[in-house]
Amino acid sequence: MSTIFYGALISSSSLTTYNAFPHALLAVSDRNGEIEWLEQDVPASTLQDVLAEHGHIDTVNLIELRMGEFLMPGFVDTHTHAPQVPNTGSGQQHELLDWLSEVTFPMESRFADISFAKRSYPTVVRRTIDCGTTTCCYYGTLHLEATKLLVDIVHASGQRAFVGKCNMDRNCPDYYVEPSADASMSATRDLIAYIRALSPSTPEHSHGILFHQLVQPILTPRFAVSCTPELLTELGELAQSDPALPIQTHLAENEAEIAFTRSLFPAHTLPCSPVPPPKGWQGHGTYTGVYDAFGLLRENTILAHCVHLEPEEVEIIKARGAGVSHCPTSNFNLRSGCARIGMLLDHGIKVGLGTDVSGGFSPSILRTIQDASICSKVVAMQPHFSKPAAPHEHFANRQLSVATLLYLATLGGAQVCGLGHRIAVLEPGRAFDALVVSVRTGAGNPAVWGADMDEELGVRGSGGEQGDEGGRGKTEKEELEGILERFLFCGDDRNIRKVFVQGRLIGGKDFRG
Numbered sequence: 001m002s003t004i005f006y007g008a009l010i011s012s013s014s015l016t017t018y019n020a021f022p023h024a025l026l027a028v029s030d031r032n033g034e035i036e037w038l039e040q041d042v043p044a045s046t047l048q049d050v051l052a053e054h055g056h057i058d059t060v061n062l063i064e065l066r067m068g069e070f071l072m073p074g075f076v077d078t079h080t081h082a083p084q085v086p087n088t089g090s091g092q093q094h095e096l097l098d099w100l101s102e103v104t105f106p107m108e109s110r111f112a113d114i115s116f117a118k119r120s121y122p123t124v125v126r127r128t129i130d131c132g133t134t135t136c137c138y139y140g141t142l143h144l145e146a147t148k149l150l151v152d153i154v155h156a157s158g159q160r161a162f163v164g165k166c167n168m169d170r171n172c173p174d175y176y177v178e179p180s181a182d183a184s185m186s187a188t189r190d191l192i193a194y195i196r197a198l199s200p201s202t203p204e205h206s207h208g209i210l211f212h213q214l215v216q217p218i219l220t221p222r223f224a225v226s227c228t229p230e231l232l233t234e235l236g237e238l239a240q241s242d243p244a245l246p247i248q249t250h251l252a253e254n255e256a257e258i259a260f261t262r263s264l265f266p267a268h269t270l271p272c273s274p275v276p277p278p279k280g281w282q283g284h285g286t287y288t289g290v291y292d293a294f295g296l297l298r299e300n301t302i303l304a305h306c307v308h309l310e311p312e313e314v315e316i317i318k319a320r321g322a323g324v325s326h327c328p329t330s331n332f333n334l335r336s337g338c339a340r341i342g343m344l345l346d347h348g349i350k351v352g353l354g355t356d357v358s359g360g361f362s363p364s365i366l367r368t369i370q371d372a373s374i375c376s377k378v379v380a381m382q383p384h385f386s387k388p389a390a391p392h393e394h395f396a397n398r399q400l401s402v403a404t405l406l407y408l409a410t411l412g413g414a415q416v417c418g419l420g421h422r423i424a425v426l427e428p429g430r431a432f433d434a435l436v437v438s439v440r441t442g443a444g445n446p447a448v449w450g451a452d453m454d455e456e457l458g459v460r461g462s463g464g465e466q467g468d469e470g471g472r473g474k475t476e477k478e479e480l481e482g483i484l485e486r487f488l489f490c491g492d493d494r495n496i497r498k499v500f501v502q503g504r505l506i507g508g509k510d511f512r513g
Contacts, residue, residue, distance in 0.1 A: 069439070351416065437496060439495060
């Protein structure tokens with residue numbers, strides 16, 4: 001049995017291109033939640049014939065999208081803090097280090113109370129899903145039991161996710177710090193084993209679908225400032241013994257943070273990296289060099305922020321194949337700066353988007369997309385960056401296009417998470433992690449001019465005969481591209497009707513859990 005979608009479909013294909021099919025037909029297997037086949041252009045007059053060609057002669061579960069609705073891959077949030085959601089919108093007057101001590105650590109410490117976690121985390125996960133995030137990289141707190149609870153809630157929801165317990169054994173308040181490196185590592189190993197023991201599917205949650213394992217553990221040294229050399233050494237040893245274990249941390253977010261890190265880890269005190277760096281590399285004493293020295297920089301490492309990178313750091317990130325989580329909303333909000341994402345893309349570095357709640361004040365990747373666009377424009381306007389592009393530069397010092405923004409929010413994030421082969425493109429053989437989006441007046445978002453209003457006012461499509469002042473002379477594909485742009489720049493959770501992960505409906509406005 002299959003579920004078949006008929007209507008507009010949008011899917012990223014590269015950093016500079018995406019597919020926009022006004023009349024697509026896509027089939028999803030109800031058995032395993034994967035895309036079975038896709039027909040890119042099926043006029044309504046041939047719909048039944050095409051279905052018959054694929055063996056769907058009798059009753060079929062057909063979902064027909066209306067004008068102004070489209071199917072697209074789900075968003076990938078490569079960096080957020082689940083226990084900070086209750087703080088969203090607080091502490092806007094601070095920069096990073098003061099914000100942590102005055103706002104964030106006090107809230108995160110409350111998750112020592114498991115009853116507080118039980119009341120908080122279901123709402124956190126539900127909000128994230130309903131904003132269209134089908135894959136999420138969650139930071140928990142340092143508390144093992146609360147983080148296990150977060151895992152359980154994410155797993156039961158059907159969201160694809162990476163969940164990590166923060167490692168932090170110094171430079172934190174007495175009420176919120178791990179007692180030792182050994183205690184931190186013991187809890188970390190416990191959480192990894194707990195997540196890996198989860199059943200890929202359970203009868204009460206699978207609805208007959210054979211799920212792949214959706215929730216994965218991720219090693220989470222909070223940032224170098226919060227970890228002793230002993231803790232980083234043990235984390236590095238664990239990482240080396242388990243190459244499949246991904247890693248997430250913060251890097252070069254704030255200038256004061258960078259200075260503090262370098263004071264804690266002088267170059268002459270750092271060990272030699274377990275993997276020799278490129279010949280002639282001079283960045284051993286940099287912030288990035290700290291992670292590399294302890295064996296924590298590799299192809300499945302996710303580095304959040306990367307606002308203030310030195311050239312040597314860009315070089316080693318590229319050499320190690322690590323990915324960057326771009327968090328522009330947080331970087332603006334905490335006055336950290338504007339990351340030079342175009343430059344990183346020109347270096348061939350993987351980049352995705354992160355909401356970084358609650359430094360970022362919205363759980364929606366849509367807000368992150370909007371701020372990523374503004375960030376790229378700010379960088380492009382800086383006189384010390386605005387020089388003629390070199391032949392190899394395609395993104396540096398230029399605003400990010402709609403195609404690039406869509407890529408970062410979907411396929412780029414999937415690649416950062418090591419899932420670029422599984423999700424984020426709507427094509428046969430991939431998991432159906434997708435959104436049904438409505439850019440219609442009935443969605444109830446006053447910021448979006450509904451596509452149905454265009455039709456009612458006669459400003460949609462060719463406009464009929466030449467000289468019809470109501471027509472804009474656009475093809476259906478061009479109209480669909482315009483609808484996508486409206487959604488990315490004006491949309492919110494009200495425009496997301498359905499959220500699917502591995503073929504299962506798990507959220508959106510039409511969801512009734």
